[in-house]
Amino acid sequence: MKLTMQATLKKGNTDLVSETIGVITQHIRSHELTPGDKLPSELNLAKELKVSRTVVREAFRSLAAMRLINLSVGKRATVANLDHGAMSLMIEHGVLTEQISVQQIYDVRRTIEVRTVTLASLRRTDAEAVSIRKHALQMMAQIENPEKAMMHDLAFHLEIAKASKNPIFGMIVGAFQEVSRQSWFIGWRNRSAEGQREEMIQTHIDIADAIVLGDPLKASELMSAHFDNSVKVLIDAGLV
Amino acid sequence: MKLTMQATLKKGNTDLVSETIGVITQHIRSHELTPGDKLPSELNLAKELKVSRTVVREAFRSLAAMRLINLSVGKRATVANLDHGAMSLMIEHGVLTEQISVQQIYDVRRTIEVRTVTLASLRRTDAEAVSIRKHALQMMAQIENPEKAMMHDLAFHLEIAKASKNPIFGMIVGAFQEVSRQSWFIGWRNRSAEGQREEMIQTHIDIADAIVLGDPLKASELMSAHFDNSVKVLIDAGLV
DNA sequence: ACATAAAAGCTGTCTAACAGGTTTTAGCAA
C-alpha cells in the first residue's frame, strides 16, 4: 500500500491520540478503504506523524474498541466489518450504571423488531425464511433445555434482522442480545404455568410462517404482541 | 476509594489489554459505580493486576473510545454518562466503507423517530414542548441561513428523542445526526422549487403542534410523512 | 521451479523517564 498520509497533526488543544484517530479515519476515507484492507504499520504511522509508537498504538486500540478496525499480532491492522460488539458493551454499560432500564430496552427492541419483521417478510430469501422457521421449531424441540432454546430464540430474532437487508438493524438487534441474554431466563422462569412456554414459542413459529408467506402485516402484529407479552411477564416478575 | 480488585488476570489466549478491559468493567459492576465515580489510577491498577502501565492505559483508551469512561489529564478516569459519540463514529465508518447506504440510515431513523415522536407526545414536559416548537419556528426564521436552519432541525429531532424519556432513543438519534449532517444540505438544495422549503419546515411546526397538543397519532403520521418526503427528495437527487 | 531457511517486518508487553496538570498536605498567618 502506498503511504501518503499528507494530513499532519495540528498539535492543538486536544491530545495527540485523538488527533491520530482522526488522521487514521481520514486515511480510510481518502484511500476509500473497505473491510479487509490493510492500514499502515504502527511504526510507519508514528514516523509519518512524528509521534511515538505509543500514541499510534493507543489510537489503534481506540478504533479497535469501536470495532472500526481489527488488530492481530504480527499482522497489520485491517478495516473491520460492521459489528455490534462495541454497541453491546455500550448498552451493557448503560444498564450496569443504571442509566438504562430493562423496560426501555424492550421498547427499543420492539420498535426495531416490528420493523425488521416487516421488512423481512418482504425481502427475505427463501433460504432465510427456512432458517428463521428452523430456529422457531428448534425452540419448541428444545423446550426442556432453556440454554439451547434461548440460543435459537436469539438466532431467530437476529436472522430476521439480517433478512431485513439493512445492516444497521442487524447491528442494533445484535447489540441488545448480549444484555437480553440476562433477562431471558427471568422471562422463561416466569412463564411457568402450563402451556405458557409453548404459547410463547408458538408465536415465534407463527411469525416465521407469516414471513414464509410474505405477510408483513401479520408478522408485525405477531411480533408486537410477542413484545407486549414479554414486557408483561417481566413486569409481573417485578423487574421494573 | 477502596481498591479491591480481587479479579486477577487469567493470562490465557487473549491479550492482556482485553482482559484488563474486562476487569475494569467488572470493577464498575461490582462496585456499582455510576456516572462521575472515579476509577483507580493507572499505576494502582497496573500494580494490582501485575501488568505494565502501558496495558492499563490501552485498556482505558479503549473504554474511553466507547465512551464508557472519561479521561482527562491529571485527574483519575471517571465513569461516563451515556453518549452517542462512539456510535456516531461507528455509523460514519459504516457509510465510509460502503457497508451502509444513506437510504438505510433514513429507514432506521424513520423507524426510531416515528416512535420517539409518539412517546414525546405522551410524555413531554411543558418545557420540552416549548423547546421543540421553538426549534421548528427558528428553522422558519432562519430559512435564509441553511447552516442555522440545519442546527435547529437537528436540535428539533434530538429534543423529541429526549422528550421520549428513553435515553437509548436519544443515543441512536444523536448517533445518526453526525452523518445526517452531510446529506442534509443535499436535501436542502434539492428543495429548490418555490415553497418547498417552507412546506418542509411547516411539517416540523405541525409536528411540534401535535406534540404540544399531546396527539401521538397525528404527530407520528406527520413524522412518517416527513421521512417519506425526505427520502423522495434524496432519491430524486440521485443519492441512492 | 520449488521447497526451505533466513531475514525483515510487525504487534504485544515492559521499563524508565519527564513535562505538566490536579489534588492533598503542611505550614503559616490571622
Next chain:
DNA sequence: TTGCTAAAACCTGTTAGACAGCTTTTATGT
C-alpha cells in the same frame, strides 16, 4: 481555631528503547 498559601504527592500524556513471539518476504540451494 480557622483560613489561606505554598509545597508535596499524585496523576495523566508522551517519548525512547528493548525484547519476545508471530507473520511475511527474501534469499538460497536443490
